[in-house]
Amino acid sequence: GQMAADFMVLTPIGGGLHYGGYCTPFDLAIGFLLLCLTFMSMLWPENYGMKSPSTGGSSLLESLCQAMRSIKSQPGVLECGAVCSFFEASMFIFVFMWTPALTEEVGPKPPYGTLFASFMVMSMLGSQVFSMLLTKWSVEEIGRFVLVVAVVSHVVPVVTTDVTARYLSLPP
Structure with missing residues (x-):
């Protein structure tokens, strides 16, 4: 069989x-x-980007060299890339670790659906708050504040095992 x-x-x-x-x-x-x-x-057609009309395109090495020149001449490009990379890394960590971080070894399992729904509501609320803050602050000022809050929020699960503190990301 x-x-x-x-x-x-x-x-x-x-x-x-x-x-x-x-x-x-x-x-x-x-x-x-x-x-x-x-x-x-x-x-969907493929997007091959900008090609140099005189050479009919550029090689991978030429593209990488151009990217390095851009990063060297404009430090903001590297900073933006670093912030985006850290944000994406934190999102991947969240996606895979939010349930273990909120689950106690003993006792009932938390209501995962309700918790996830609250995360999504807070995400929508964050978009609305951002729109309101734009009337008073610049994007850069809001970004600095958000990054400080993000650092504190990421430290909380490391320093405490309290599930409520982890859920709210409040220091113990």
Whole structure:
């Protein structure tokens, strides 16, 4: 029986799929991702960027050298890249670690759906607050303040095991 099943192409994939439970939305998302990938590959043209008209394009090495010259002549490019990289890194950490950070070893599991919904509401609220702050402060001033708050928020889970403090990102 098993030897015959091993000859079927999708058997190894099917054994790893999970039906129902908390993973169902993610399982369904795979199908939509593949559907969108199909449409995108058929309908979206490739963007090759700016090509030099005299040379008919530039090599990878030339492109990298131009990028390094831009970074050297404009330090803000490197600073912007660093801030974006740290932001994206913190988002990846959040995506993978928010549930373990809020789950105590003993006791009931927290209401993950409600907690995630509150994160999304706070994200929308942050957009609204940003729009209101723009009337009084510059983007740079708001950015500095946000980065300070972000640093404090990222330190809290490191220094405390209190789940409430971690959820609210308040110093213990």
